[in-house]
Amino acid sequence: MKQKLIYYRKMTLLFLTAFSLMVVSSCEKYFEFELPEANSKTDTVLPKADFSFAPDAKDFQTIIFKNLSFESTKYLWDFGGGKTSASQDPAFTFPGEGTYKVTLTSSDANGASNSITKDVRVVDLFVPLAPAILNGDFEAGAANWSFSSFTGGTTSPFNTSGDGSWLKYDGADNGAKTKGAKWTKETSAGAYKSSNTRYAYQAIVVSPNRKYILEYEYAIKTEAEQAGIAPGGNRIIGGILDGHFADGAEAISSYDKAPLLNHVGTKVLGKTVFTTVKGEFTANASGKVGILIYGVTDVDAYLDNVKVYPKK
Amino acid sequence: MKYNKIIILSIIGLAFASCDTEEFLNPLPDTAVVADAYFTTDASLLAGIMGIYDAAQGVNENTTTSITNSNRGVQFEYLFTEHRSDNTRSATLEGSKADFHRYLVDPNNVQSEDYYESMYQIIFRANNVLNFIGVANPGNQAKYAAEAKFLRAFAYFNLVRLFGDVPLVTEVVGALDNEKLFTRVPSAQIYQQIESDLKEAIDNLDNTHKSRASKAAAQGLLAKVYLTQDNRNYPGAAQLCQDIISSAKFALQANFRDVFYKELNPEILFAIQYIAGNTQESQSFSSEFTSLFRQGREDGLNIVNANLISDFTKFGGNRTAVSYVTFGTSNEVAKFLPEGSNITTSPPTYGPNARNAGNDWIVLRYADVLLMHAEALLAGGAETTNAAAIDSYMKVKARAGFNPVTDRPAVLTKEALLVERRVELAFENQRFFDLVRFGVADAVLKAHAAEMGYGSYDARKLLLPIPAREINLSKGLLTQNPGY
Numbered sequence: 001m002k003q004k005l006i007y008y009r010k011m012t013l014l015f016l017t018a019f020s021l022m023v024v025s026s027c028e029k030y031f032e033f034e035l036p037e038a039n040s041k042t043d044t045v046l047p048k049a050d051f052s053f054a055p056d057a058k059d060f061q062t063i064i065f066k067n068l069s070f071e072s073t074k075y076l077w078d079f080g081g082g083k084t085s086a087s088q089d090p091a092f093t094f095p096g097e098g099t100y101k102v103t104l105t106s107s108d109a110n111g112a113s114n115s116i117t118k119d120v121r122v123v124d125l126f127v128p129l130a131p132a133i134l135n136g137d138f139e140a141g142a143a144n145w146s147f148s149s150f151t152g153g154t155t156s157p158f159n160t161s162g163d164g165s166w167l168k169y170d171g172a173d174n175g176a177k178t179k180g181a182k183w184t185k186e187t188s189a190g191a192y193k194s195s196n197t198r199y200a201y202q203a204i205v206v207s208p209n210r211k212y213i214l215e216y217e218y219a220i221k222t223e224a225e226q227a228g229i230a231p232g233g234n235r236i237i238g239g240i241l242d243g244h245f246a247d248g249a250e251a252i253s254s255y256d257k258a259p260l261l262n263h264v265g266t267k268v269l270g271k272t273v274f275t276t277v278k279g280e281f282t283a284n285a286s287g288k289v290g291i292l293i294y295g296v297t298d299v300d301a302y303l304d305n306v307k308v309y310p311k312k
Numbered sequence: 313m314k315y316n317k318i319i320i321l322s323i324i325g326l327a328f329a330s331c332d333t334e335e336f337l338n339p340l341p342d343t344a345v346v347a348d349a350y351f352t353t354d355a356s357l358l359a360g361i362m363g364i365y366d367a368a369q370g371v372n373e374n375t376t377t378s379i380t381n382s383n384r385g386v387q388f389e390y391l392f393t394e395h396r397s398d399n400t401r402s403a404t405l406e407g408s409k410a411d412f413h414r415y416l417v418d419p420n421n422v423q424s425e426d427y428y429e430s431m432y433q434i435i436f437r438a439n440n441v442l443n444f445i446g447v448a449n450p451g452n453q454a455k456y457a458a459e460a461k462f463l464r465a466f467a468y469f470n471l472v473r474l475f476g477d478v479p480l481v482t483e484v485v486g487a488l489d490n491e492k493l494f495t496r497v498p499s500a501q502i503y504q505q506i507e508s509d510l511k512e513a514i515d516n517l518d519n520t521h522k523s524r525a526s527k528a529a530a531q532g533l534l535a536k537v538y539l540t541q542d543n544r545n546y547p548g549a550a551q552l553c554q555d556i557i558s559s560a561k562f563a564l565q566a567n568f569r570d571v572f573y574k575e576l577n578p579e580i581l582f583a584i585q586y587i588a589g590n591t592q593e594s595q596s597f598s599s600e601f602t603s604l605f606r607q608g609r610e611d612g613l614n615i616v617n618a619n620l621i622s623d624f625t626k627f628g629g630n631r632t633a634v635s636y637v638t639f640g641t642s643n644e645v646a647k648f649l650p651e652g653s654n655i656t657t658s659p660p661t662y663g664p665n666a667r668n669a670g671n672d673w674i675v676l677r678y679a680d681v682l683l684m685h686a687e688a689l690l691a692g693g694a695e696t697t698n699a700a701a702i703d704s705y706m707k708v709k710a711r712a713g714f715n716p717v718t719d720r721p722a723v724l725t726k727e728a729l730l731v732e733r734r735v736e737l738a739f740e741n742q743r744f745f746d747l748v749r750f751g752v753a754d755a756v757l758k759a760h761a762a763e764m765g766y767g768s769y770d771a772r773k774l775l776l777p778i779p780a781r782e783i784n785l786s787k788g789l790l791t792q793n794p795g796y
Contacts, residue, residue: 050794054751054754056755057751057752057755064754064771066754066771066772067772067794067795068772068794068795069794070792070794088770089770089771126694127692127693127694129693129695129696129697129723130697131697132697205697205722205723207694207695287723288722
């Protein structure tokens with residue numbers, strides 16, 4: 001009897017186990033679908049996409065995006081041209097200036113999503129330095145145009161002259177001649193180079209590696225006004241030195257080797273008939289450059305209205 | 313027994329009568345003030361104006377420790393403007409004051425909430441004074457109104473820079489006027505209000521006071537507003553700074569230390585005053601800035617970061633020794649040491665009552681105006697050769713011991729100006745706003761957070777969260793800033 005009872009118990013246990021196993025396995029599906037239904041609330045606070053952006057301080061083409069989305073966990077950025085990103089706050093480098101459409105799609109874990117598209121304007125807002133040229137119109141004579149020393153030469157920059165341009169520094173017509181600078185055979189360089197050769201020099205500061213224009217007016221007397229032609233032709237030479245120089249001799253040697261700009265003006269149109277020169281140069285890495293202008297001429301040659309400004 | 317019943321009944325009745333259900337169920341939000349019949353005379357209105365300054369001054373934490381009973385005014389401001397920059401940090405990671413430097417602030421942060429409430433206290437007290445301006449003597453009305461508006465502009469300028477778009481309330485409103493109290497207004501519109509309030513202050517105030525609003529303080533504040541608002545007004549800012557400089561009423565102190573230890577000296581344009589030893593009129597931040605020999609309630613706040621020390625070494629000049637002091641490995645702010653302090657002895661002493669310190673809080677000083685002048689002439693560019701800009705910059709630098717001739721740069725760069733502001737105005741709650749204004753906040757703070765291992769930083773942390781309590785009271789009107 002006892003034996004039988006044990007057998008009976010064992011069988012019951014076996015059946016129970018098998019039955020409960022069956023229940024569990026057959027109910028799996030049922031539970032799976034019922035759970036989210038019971039007591040779960042629909043998500044009514046849905047993702048809202050938004051972003052702002054600003055150019056990188058060092059590179060205007062790289063835009064740093066700031067994600068301002070609400071109720072979202074996943075982000076997809078579309079920068080156009082097949083370029084995308086899934087990070088929250090990406091930075092993207094655009095190929096150049098222009099307006100680009102950028103789309104941000106923010107979504108939550110339920111798959112709800114929201115998109116926003118904004119026009120991203122990529123523009124170079126850099127404002128290069130406008131260097132102040134002191135006494136660029138020579139109204140103050142030779143002031144501000146001298147080297148502080150000149151080994152084997154003179155610091156005197158040119159002869160002052162009343163035969164400058166008819167134009168004022170701002171380009172307006174003066175109605176009469178203004179003051180200018182003058183070179184003669186005695187103060188010339190080139191074949192006439194001597195300890196009396198005169199160079200106009202002014203140190204200026206510009207924005208590093210940016211493009212600038214050096215502008216000035218020059219006039220050379222005609223054969224009829226004064227005879228003589230220097231070897232290589234009568235000319236006014238103007239350019240930009242790579243650096244600031246205390247000593248004129250060092251400056252000339254640097255200029256002869258590697259000027260940032262060298263322009264040779266040979267138009268012989270006569271006294272007070274000025275030719276405007278606009279030479280483009282790229283500033284060096286320090287932004288410290290110098291203006292250097294001198295003459296090689298048998299006849300009187302004139303200079304006026306020296307300007308340096310950023311290239312537009 | 314019957315007698316007992318009567319007593320119980322009457323107690324219940326009493327309880328009902330004393331409990332005004334309307335008020336009980338609709339608690340007054342912090343951003344509201346009940347207009348009352350206090351203002352009847354010129355003197356009472358002037359007292360009302362002093363009350364606005366009182367809101368800015370705040371209550372010393374050591375006087376009432378409860379965070380719900382008192383506001384701290386500007387006394388917590390360093391947490392949002394120095395801790396949240398690369399300048400300083402908390403000595404420990406304990407408590408909500410230690411959340412700011414790690415960019416962990418959440419909408420329940422009590423200090424951030426306190427500041428929001430404090431600024432709205434200023435605004436509502438100012439609105440209240442303006443509401444009763446008619447009781448003042450006719451000759452005083454324009455002046456009083458200008459003073460209230462200066463303070464309202466001061467509060468809104470702080471709010472809009474720290475929280476972004478905020479509710480704009482410019483009149484006395486009822487506690488249930490939720491539309492006005494909780495509708496966020498675009499910051500451009502808030503800046504318009506600030507500008508018009510400050511212009512009125514400039515037109516109607518003179519330079520009699522330094523601890524109260526003045527013409528120069530309004531000019532200086534408006535210059536900073538012009539340099540900060542999205543639509544920058546550089547010529548306007550340059551003109552305002554030039555006006556202050558030309559007035560010749562202010563001058564740099566020859567000795568940098570005197571700026572902080574000679575109260576209301578000629579360099580100060582506007583300061584919030586405190587009185588040492590007076591529990592009602594003193595401040596707690598001086599003691600909180602100590603750490604190794606700590607005097608404050610915390611383990612040390614505004615502890616100087618190595619990053620700032622390296623800038624001090626290069627650009628600080630004689631400001632370095634005045635600005636901070638090193639005890640062992642602890643670098644502590646020294647611009648606001650409590651009365652009677654002597655940090656040359658070992659151990660240092662901090663006077664008889666460090667927790668009730670009287671050091672004024674300098675809101676605006678002449679060196680700031682000079683550097684703003686240079687900033688306005690730089691006009692958002694990367695560099696300038698403008699001589700006037702370099703002159704103003706060099707005045708500040710020369711006072712710090714640099715040579716006015718040999719140390720004078722040919723070109724003033726934005727970076728040089730920013731770092732000059734950093735070492736000149738360190739611990740004066742300028743750094744965070746400077747970084748934002750110069751457009752480099754995200755770049756600088758991202759690098760700083762990476763260096764310090766503050767993983768929670770992202771660009772959204774540049775705005776503080778709108779306090780959760782305000783959002784809850786607003787019944788869904790007030791929205792949160794992104795990222796919180």
